[in-house]
Amino acid sequence: DAGVIQSPRHEVTEMGQEVTLRCKPISGHDYLFWYRQTMMRGLELLIYFNNNVPIDDSGMPEDRFSAKMPNASFSTLKIQPSEPRDSAVYFCASSLLRSSGRAGELFFGEGSRLTVL
Amino acid sequence: GQQLNQSPQSMFIQEGEDVSMNCTSSSIFNTWLWYKQDPGEGPVLLIALYKAGELTSNGRLTAQFGITRKDSFLNISASIPSDVGIYFCAGHPGAGNNRKLIWGLGTSLAVNP
Numbered sequence: 001d002a003g004v005i006q007s008p009r010h011e012v013t014e015m016g017q018e019v020t021l022r023c024k025p026i027s028g029h030d031y032l033f034w035y036r037q038t039m040m041r042g043l044e045l046l047i048y049f050n051n052n053v054p055i056d057d058s059g060m061p062e063d064r065f066s067a068k069m070p071n072a073s074f075s076t077l078k079i080q081p082s083e084p085r086d087s088a089v090y091f092c093a094s095s096l097l098r099s100s101g102r103a104g105e106l107f108f109g110e111g112s113r114l115t116v117l
Numbered sequence: 118g119q120q121l122n123q124s125p126q127s128m129f130i131q132e133g134e135d136v137s138m139n140c141t142s143s144s145i146f147n148t149w150l151w152y153k154q155d156p157g158e159g160p161v162l163l164i165a166l167y168k169a170g171e172l173t174s175n176g177r178l179t180a181q182f183g184i185t186r187k188d189s190f191l192n193i194s195a196s197i198p199s200d201v202g203i204y205f206c207a208g209h210p211g212a213g214n215n216r217k218l219i220w221g222l223g224t225s226l227a228v229n230p
Contacts, residue, residue, distance in 0.1 A: 004159070042220055043220045048217070050216070055216070105150075105165060106152075106160075108161070
């Protein structure tokens with residue numbers, strides 16, 4: 001089976017431009033997570049969805065960031081306008097709900113490396 | 118946000134050596150997970166622990182869920198070059214339906230063949 005698929009793998013853009021990152025979770029998974037990874041701050045959870053509904057977006061840095069999940073097989077993370085400090089690797093991950101009290105496994109995509117000049 | 122204390126930050130070892138790394142938290146967790154990230158890839162789950170005191174193996178990897186619920190360790194025996202990568206611990210408090218994991222900053226492992 002295909003894993004989590006992210007696109008693009010690499011994006012170089014100029015400050016002020018809109019950036020859209022895309023994710024296709026593993027079929028049948030009911031949770032989808034967007035993470036940002038930097039050397040200084042490690043893995044930061046930005047937002048996660050359950051059954052396409054945003055559950056916790058407290059990690060979204062500011063209003064320039066937005067995420068949508070219009071259906072069970074697709075999600076986007078948008079940055080508008082982008083800034084140099086947004087440069088990072090953005091990961092999408094999906095998981096399947098386990099029994100109550102268990103966080104379950106996360107399956108990560110290969111990431112989208114964003115560079116904002 | 119909250120982060121786990123993971124140590125050491127980096128290790129450089131000879132092939133064949135055993136490796137040990139650990140993770141501590143100021144709060145109690147009900148789940149501990151260990152992930153490995155290869156260069157240019159996303160993290161991949163190695164071992165998941167769900168009970169205090171639990172000791173679980175996956176090939177040459179062994180991980181334990183600390184009795185206090187505030188720590189976990191990962192051991193790699195007889196290291197090989199493909200063990201190179203960054204190892205992350207992650208914990209989950211298990212409260213309600215919150216699915217947020219708390220992550221360590223990683224242990225970078227280099228293996229000299």
